[in-house]
Amino acid sequence: MADGILVVAEHLGGKLSDITFEMLGKAKALSGAGGDVTVLLIAGDASMAAELGAADTVAIVEGDGLADFNPESYGAALGAAVEAKSPRLVMVGYTAMGMDLASTLAVKRNLPHATFCLDVAIGDSITATSQCYGGKINVTTDLGAGPCVVSMLAGAAPADAGRAEGTPSTESLPAPASAGKIRFKRLIEPEAGDVDITAQEILVAVGRGIGSKDDIEVAEDLAEELDAAVAGSRPLIDAGWLPKTRQVGKSGLKVAPKLYLALGISGAPEHIEGMKSSATIVAVNSDKQAPIFNFAHYGMVADLFDVCEELTEALQERKG
Amino acid sequence: MKLVVLLKRLPDLVEDLEVDDSGKALDTEFLKFTLNEFDDYALEEALLLKEATDGELTVIALDGEDVDKMLYTALAKGADKALKIENAGEASGNRGLAGIFAKVVSSLPHDLVLTGVQSAEDIDGQLAPMVAAILDEPCVEVVTQVATADGGVSIHKEYSGGVVAEFEIDTPAVVGIQASRQAPRYAPVSKVRQIQESTTLETVAGSAADTSVFTVVQMTPPETGGGAQMLGNIGELIKVLESKGVI
Ligand SMILES: Cc1cc2nc3c(=O)[nH]c(=O)nc-3n(C[C@H](O)[C@H](O)[C@H](O)COP(=O)(O)OP(=O)(O)OC[C@H]3O[C@@H](n4cnc5c(N)ncnc54)[C@H](O)[C@@H]3O)c2cc1C
Ligand SMILES: Nc1ncnc2c1ncn2[C@@H]1O[C@H](COP(=O)(O)O)[C@@H](O)[C@H]1O
Numbered sequence: 001m002a003d004g005i006l007v008v009a010e011h012l013g014g015k016l017s018d019i020t021f022e023m024l025g026k027a028k029a030l031s032g033a034g035g036d037v038t039v040l041l042i043a044g045d046a047s048m049a050a051e052l053g054a055a056d057t058v059a060i061v062e063g064d065g066l067a068d069f070n071p072e073s074y075g076a077a078l079g080a081a082v083e084a085k086s087p088r089l090v091m092v093g094y095t096a097m098g099m100d101l102a103s104t105l106a107v108k109r110n111l112p113h114a115t116f117c118l119d120v121a122i123g124d125s126i127t128a129t130s131q132c133y134g135g136k137i138n139v140t141t142d143l144g145a146g147p148c149v150v151s152m153l154a155g156a157a158p159a160d161a162g163r164a165e166g167t168p169s170t171e172s173l174p175a176p177a178s179a180g181k182i183r184f185k186r187l188i189e190p191e192a193g194d195v196d197i198t199a200q201e202i203l204v205a206v207g208r209g210i211g212s213k214d215d216i217e218v219a220e221d222l223a224e225e226l227d228a229a230v231a232g233s234r235p236l237i238d239a240g241w242l243p244k245t246r247q248v249g250k251s252g253l254k255v256a257p258k259l260y261l262a263l264g265i266s267g268a269p270e271h272i273e274g275m276k277s278s279a280t281i282v283a284v285n286s287d288k289q290a291p292i293f294n295f296a297h298y299g300m301v302a303d304l305f306d307v308c309e310e311l312t313e314a315l316q317e318r319k320g
Numbered sequence: 321m322k323l324v325v326l327l328k329r330l331p332d333l334v335e336d337l338e339v340d341d342s343g344k345a346l347d348t349e350f351l352k353f354t355l356n357e358f359d360d361y362a363l364e365e366a367l368l369l370k371e372a373t374d375g376e377l378t379v380i381a382l383d384g385e386d387v388d389k390m391l392y393t394a395l396a397k398g399a400d401k402a403l404k405i406e407n408a409g410e411a412s413g414n415r416g417l418a419g420i421f422a423k424v425v426s427s428l429p430h431d432l433v434l435t436g437v438q439s440a441e442d443i444d445g446q447l448a449p450m451v452a453a454i455l456d457e458p459c460v461e462v463v464t465q466v467a468t469a470d471g472g473v474s475i476h477k478e479y480s481g482g483v484v485a486e487f488e489i490d491t492p493a494v495v496g497i498q499a500s501r502q503a504p505r506y507a508p509v510s511k512v513r514q515i516q517e518s519t520t521l522e523t524v525a526g527s528a529a530d531t532s533v534f535t536v537v538q539m540t541p542p543e544t545g546g547g548a549q550m551l552g553n554i555g556e557l558i559k560v561l562e563s564k565g566v567i
Contacts, residue, residue: 012479069485071460096479099437099461099496103445107418107453112533113445127537134333134440137346138542141443141534151445181458181490185474190482202566226567238361238499244482251462251478251498259566266333268440280564282557283548289336291542298560299548310554315567318558 002147004035006059006087008078009044009052010097012069013187016048018159019093023152024054025161026120027091031056033122034089039168042066042077053166059085063175068187071100073178078105080176088146089126094153096251102151112143115151116269126150134268135291154250154273193245195229202228202259205248205275206236209264209285209304213241218308219263225315231255233265249274263304267292321375321468323366324428325399326421326435326447327390328381329353333440337541344536353386358436364500365466366434367398373468375431376400380424382408382417382526392516396507401522408526414442416531418450424524426455430492432473437462437496444533448496458489461496 005027010017020039027037036056041049043066049058059081065073078101082090092102094115106113114120114128118138121127126143128150143150197203204223210216216230223230232242234249248255250270260278264285265271272295275281283296284307293299300307331337332352340347363379370377378401379394381387391402408420425433433455435448452459464484465476472490478498479485489495551557561567 012483070487072458096462096477099446100449100459103449104453104459106445106533107415107450113415114534115442115445128534130443131542132441132443133331133337136333136337136541137339137539139443139539140537142537143534179458181472181493182460183488185486185488188476188484188486190484234499235357239503247482251480251482253481259561259564280560280566282551282560287334289541293548293550294542296548298551298557300551300557307554307557311557314554314558318567 002086002088004085004087005030005037005089005091006082006085007037007039007055008090008092008098008101009039009041009048010093010095011044011048014045016044016051017093017095019095019098019152019154021159021162022154022157023091023093023162024052025159026152026157028054028161028164030089030120030122038085038087040078040081042074049170051163052168054162054164055166055168058168058170059173060170061173061175065178065180066175068184069097070182070184072180072182075101075104076176076178077173079108081173082109082147084173086147089120089122090147090149091120092149092151094151098151102149106149112148113151114141114143117150117152118156120150120152131269134266135272135294136289153269155276190244193243195245197229197231197246197248198253198255200229200255200257202226202261203231203248203255203257204228204261204263205231205233205265206263207233207265208235210236213239215305216241218305222308222312225312233271262292262296263308265292266290267295321369321373322429322431323370323375323377324425324430324433325359325363325366325377325379325394326381326433326451327359327363327379327394328356328417328436328439328447329384329387329390330356330439330441339539339541343538343540345539353384355390356436356439358438358497360504361500362434362436362497363394363397363399364502364504365497367505368501369432369466369468370398378403378428380405380421382420388521389512391521392512392519393507395519396511396515397505404521404523405526406523412532413444414447415444415450415533418447418454419531420526421447422451422454423527425451432466432491433494434466434497435494437498446496448494452494455494457492457494459494459496460487460489462498463495464499465501466495
């Protein structure tokens with residue numbers, strides 16, 4: 001009989017990621033209906049286990065080929081843990097690492113799976129709410145009675161709820177052999193940029209709405225008046241219009257300035273992840289349906305070029 | 321190197337999206353479709369690999385509105401062969417699509433299968449790891465560059481904060497591409513038209529299995545929470561900036 005919730009812990013560089021605590025807090029809240037909460041800690045050390053006080057059990061897997069994250073060996077360890085524990089619900093982060101694990105697990109073990117999850121509820125059946133179409137539509141699905149897998153979006157639940165003190169029992173799970181078709185080589189740290197966008201009080205952030213590399217100049221002019229730095233969404237960095245060090249979001253940097261001015265950014269979940277803690281968010285977008293307006297404190301449905309120009313002029317006039 | 325790229329079309333997110341009367345599906349009447357942006361990066365990375373290895377590149381897509389144009393464009397960019405999967409029935413979600421793609425891919429000699437890391441409607445999982453799991457091949461998601469290596473490929477996978485992990489993978493393998501080393505190339509309209517006039521797309525029969533893994537309870541635009549307070553002009557914006565003490 002499937003019972004209990006299995007939370008897959010995630011860590012990098014010896015540190016548990018926030019997503020682990022976010023899922024653990026959510027799992028705890030569900031445990032009345034869902035049963036005991038087990039955190040699966042693959043290659044974690046004792047200090048990590050000690051941080052997982054909110055769990056009922058910490059299941060630890062150690063073995064060769066697990067020292068660094070590896071989609072193959074971690075996948076096999078997760079598959080074996082699911083076999084051993086037969087949980088009713090498996091929670092995986094919708095993260096760079098979790099993306100390798102959840103869909104594979106779902107297919108290999110033939111389990112229902114929902115990704116992009118903002119929320120999950122357990123009753124007679126398990127339901128999940130997914131944020132789809134770049135944040136424009138939420139989809140609620142019924143995954144059946146369980147077992148099933150959910151991939152949780154970062155920031156969907158508060159991490160604090162998962163940081164409770166406690167003395168979970170620990171158990172050790174065997175590490176299955178892995179075929180060794182994927183080999184971890186090394187980690188490459190990012191190079192430091194000219195500007196540290198995480199240390200700025202004001203960020204003027206531009207998205208694909210800016211249209212071309214040359215037009216970033218209008219944002220730079222505005223940033224100069226505001227004593228701000230220019231940051232950007234991923235597509236601009238991928239296009240080579242801004243350096244990687246200016247990227248805000250899931251695979252970029254997390255920022256929390258006093259003011260985040262988002263120009264021509266749609267508000268995809270991967271972008272929101274990096275800037276939602278900003279004190280004041282002002283969004284300018286020509287699409288009134290743009291999801292960014294669900295997260296911004298203030299919004300303007302307008303052409304970003306008009307706003308940049310008028311605001312820059314108004315600020316110049318104020319200074320006199 | 322024998323390369324295969326899986327292409328998927330997606331509702332254009334720039335357009336208004338509406339839920340139909342059932343409350344469980346998108347209203348498709350005015351829906352515009354476009355290539356999943358991450359598949360475009362996958363195609364670019366595959367083209368770069370093809371050029372570097374004197375390889376062979378096949379693109380595959382499920383038949384549907386505007387799919388011919390998508391495939392002709394890929395050919396115009398440099399793909400050698402385009403396969404259109406017909407009569408696959410209504411594939412239910414990505415799990416179904418993964419099965420259909422895996423079946424076609426398994427009949428093709430291939431070293432590397434590339435597709436987008438995700439699409440905005442991947443409710444039931446990501447295509448790359450699911451296709452790989454069915455084919456029993458190794459897979460890495462969130463890949464930003466691929467190079468050939470002894471017995472396989474060497475790839476970069478991106479974590480958060482710009483940290484990158486390097487892996488070596490034995491081929492055949494599947495990768496989910498997040499970004500390509502250079503921005504996707506542009507295919508001139510005239511070249512696409514010329515290809516369209518001189519080429520017939522190859523078709524292959526698909527087979528859909530019942531692979532729905534959940535039932536949709538409802539689709540709704542997200543609740544706006546408090547939502548943004550909307551500003552009408554620059555004067556109002558200036559007042560906000562003043563009240564927040566940032567100017
Ligand atoms: C694993 C993974 C990691 C990712 N990491 C990140 C990340 O770190 N950071 C990130 O940003 N994204 C990330 N993404 C990408 C993310 O999914 C989106 O593709 C991206 O955020 C979209 O950027 P955008 O809003 O600039 O572009 P779009 O979504 O194309 O939005 C452009 C917006 O501009 C508006 N617009 C157009 N013209 C104008 C105008 N003249 N005036 C005003 N508005 C205008 C449009 O209405 C639209 O809303 C990641 C994706 C994946 C899969
Ligand atoms: N990457 C993976 N993710 C999840 N489960 C896996 C993975 N690899 C192997 N397994 C599990 O290991 C068992 C053997 O799988 P296989 O290696 O495909 O024969 C299956 O029952 C799976 O549950």
